[in-house]
Amino acid sequence: MNKNAKEAIVKAAISLFNSNGYSGTSIRDIASLANVNPAAIAYHFKNKTGLLEYCFMHFFEQYISKIEDAYAFIDRGAKECLKRIAADLLFYQSEHIQLTSFVYREMSIESQVVREIMSTYSLKEKYYFQKIFERGFEWNEFRPHSIPYLIIQLKGLLMMPFMNTRYMREVLYVFPNEPFFQQKYLKEIHLWIDKTLCSDVPIKKGAVIK
Template sequence: MKKSSKDSVVTAAILLFNSKGYSGTSIRDIADAAKVNTATIAYYFGNKEGLLEYCFTYFFEQYINKMEASFATIEKGAAICLKRVVADLLHYQWENIQLASFVYREMSIDSQMVREIMATYSLKEKYYLQKIFERGFEWNEFRPHSIPYLIIQLKGLLMMPFMNTHYMREVLYVFPNEKFFEQKYLKDLYQWIDKTLCSDIQIKKEAIIK
């Protein structure tokens, strides 16, 4: 299926924002890469700031939708639910690696847009993670931990491979765009849940199920 002009603009913008930086990319650069005229970009997004806002909103809307769908499995158990969340978010970032890399880099810069994102999507993410951890404590699936510090650790594990893909490739010789990476890293994330979070009761329960 042929890409729409709008999709072509978004794809071109993400690639250019990643390679040249947001400030170093012009509307003309994006139009040339997308093979459209600048009026097309103005029609869909207004200006470069509008395009940036679209990229942010699209990324986090889908991200939170994944979390909400995964959280719906909470009654099956907190550990099961958390593993579902981790698997779905890792896969989403892997599928959208260019967008994830750009968004996370821009999120490190203090701006009105970033503050708005944190006041909406980031708080929703915190809500779901906090509920999962609280249920895990309540159901004796997880060992007692500080929830803010657990969120810091989990977010770090989930975001790091996509925040600095250049470092991953050039220093660690790990290629997060490859399918093997997603499969291998998911096992490591599950191990973090099992070893760091899960109580002896939960470990014995899972051993019986297996």
């Protein structure tokens, strides 16, 4: 079994999972679209659950890597670090829009398999976001806010376009993976950072709301 077959299986699975849902997609459907024998899926992934796990891990390994790469430059400022993360994640999700939309939809279903896969990645993401907000408070870049609520707001901004792709296309006539939308939406996220997090009003150093 060659690498091309594995890539074809993953590509077909992402497309079908995104259009028909995980439960609405069979191994035979994936094999047919990938133009491989169903045995090839068993060889590379054992079963459909293994394929689902691979797709999730493939998505979040790269997702977390984007955060880690940006966090390596935290000493240049918490605000700039957060803006870089927002840009990198937005463009990454746009570039892999089918996988992103599928992953977020499955996350909302709360299956045991998804919860098990997500546990480690969610904790890593929370760790980095929390450290960035804490540094921003410590360095007087950010006004005091509740960190859990800031994480919820930031996650909502980053996920929203990819959880509502149908509404955006059919009602707003906007496509989340279009460069025009990416640039415009990134400006809105930066505005949230500048206006909600940051302030020109002097604040007490080290002030944090738990």
